[in-house]
Amino acid sequence: MKLKTGFAFSLLLTSQLVTAREYIDGHLHYVDFFQETDGMPALLKVMDESDITQAVIMGIPVAKTWDENEPKKPRYYAGDDAPIYWYSGTDLELHAAIENLNPEQQKRFIPFLSGFNPDDKNAVNHIRRALELNPGFWQGIGEVFTRHDDLTALIHGSAPRANSEAMMKVYKLAAEFDLPVLLHSNITSKRERNPLYLEELEEALGKNPEVKFIWAHAGTSKELHRHQEELGFIRPLLKELLDKYDNLTIDLSWTMIEPYLLDEKGKPRPKWLALLKQYPSRFVIGSDVVGSFDNVGKIMHGFYPVLNALPEDAANAIAHDNFLRLLPKKAAD
Structure with a gap:
């Protein structure tokens, strides 16, 4: 992921002005779309260097094919037209990586289970078998890939929906185990500048009031930004949804920094600051890196201008405390 000029410039200006606080990276993938990773030593080193006390860590529920007819291995899921398939082994790799750490290191990770087909x-x-096989290990479900632009377009079958019958069953299980659900559900397509898929999200929220939903990137994605840039309806829509659904938390991982939270000069946008001040307990932040950890600190530091412009209690809540409140009661104790 490349950081834009405004992003880097803002970080440079604010690096000496940052108030010391702890951070939870609320959205970090241990592996990439080929199920490869830099490994735990590299991740722990970056966390130590970046004031990140804990990370909500998950695998990637899909794997990209290196097609027989492609002479070069693609570097990303969108690198060519080869298909993607659902991959449950991602949870096994993550579980093994955490289990191999010492007890103090293990406490720094909040593992989410993701390796399942949301259309099945x-x-x-x-999921139930995985939870019962390792009682108390998994602290959440996700990132669940439902509508995800080109990613789901490369998977055989129809695009999964947040309100499908299969996902409704998953939500009931999440409520039974008191697990938050990190849900990726794009709010629109690459062509439409309106909340095209809002009904899918709202039905999931409305029919499962006991489930703690975390909406990844507030329904945006890198691909949507490439085609749409800023979607003007996002901020008013978030206010409406936060007013309506007490079980919704917004994940402000990296695609939200620009063009939403910061302007082209790297300054916080006043209307977004007002929204964060109005709902300080309803937002979390994360890097959303995939398997490579060099940029974790840079991305998390990209939130500095916004956090520094907020009251200290609100900044600490968004940077750290809010995610702890979402965890299962036994894990949070």
Whole structure:
């Protein structure tokens, strides 16, 4: 991921003005779309250097094919037209990586289970078996890929929906185990400048009031920004949804920094600051890196201008405390 000029310039200006506080990276993928990773030593080093006390860590629920007819391995899921398939082994790799750490290091990670097909009504049984196989290990479910522009377009079958029958079963299980659900559900397509898929999200929220939903990137994505840039309806829509659904938390991981939270000069946008001040307990932040950890600190530091412009209690809540409140009660104690 490349940081834009405004992003880097803002970081340079604010690096000496940052108030000391702890950070939870609320959205970090241990592996990439080929299930490869820099490994735990590299991740722990970056966390130590970047004031990140804990990370909400997950695998990637899909794997990209290196097609027989492609002479070069793609570097990203969108690197060529080769298909993507659902991959449950991602949870096994993450579990093994955490189990191999010493007890103090293990405490720094909040593992989420992600390796299932959200279009499969059997997925709920797979998740239950995984939870019962390692009681108390998994602290959440996700990132669940439902509508995800080109990613889901490369997967065989229809695009998963946040309100599918299969996902409704998963939500009931999440409520049973008191697990938050990190849900990726694009708010629109690459062509439409309106909340095209809002009904899918709202049905999931409305029919599962006991489930703690975390909406990844507030329904945006890198690909949407490439085609749409800023979607003007996002901020007013978030206010409406936060007013309406007490079980919704917004994930402000990296695609939200620009063009939403910061302007072209790297300054916080006043209307976004007002929204964060109005709902200080309803937002979390994260890097959303995938398997490579060099940029974790840079991305997390990109939130500095926004956090520094907020009251200290609100900044600390968004940077750290809010995610702890979402965890299962036994894990948070």
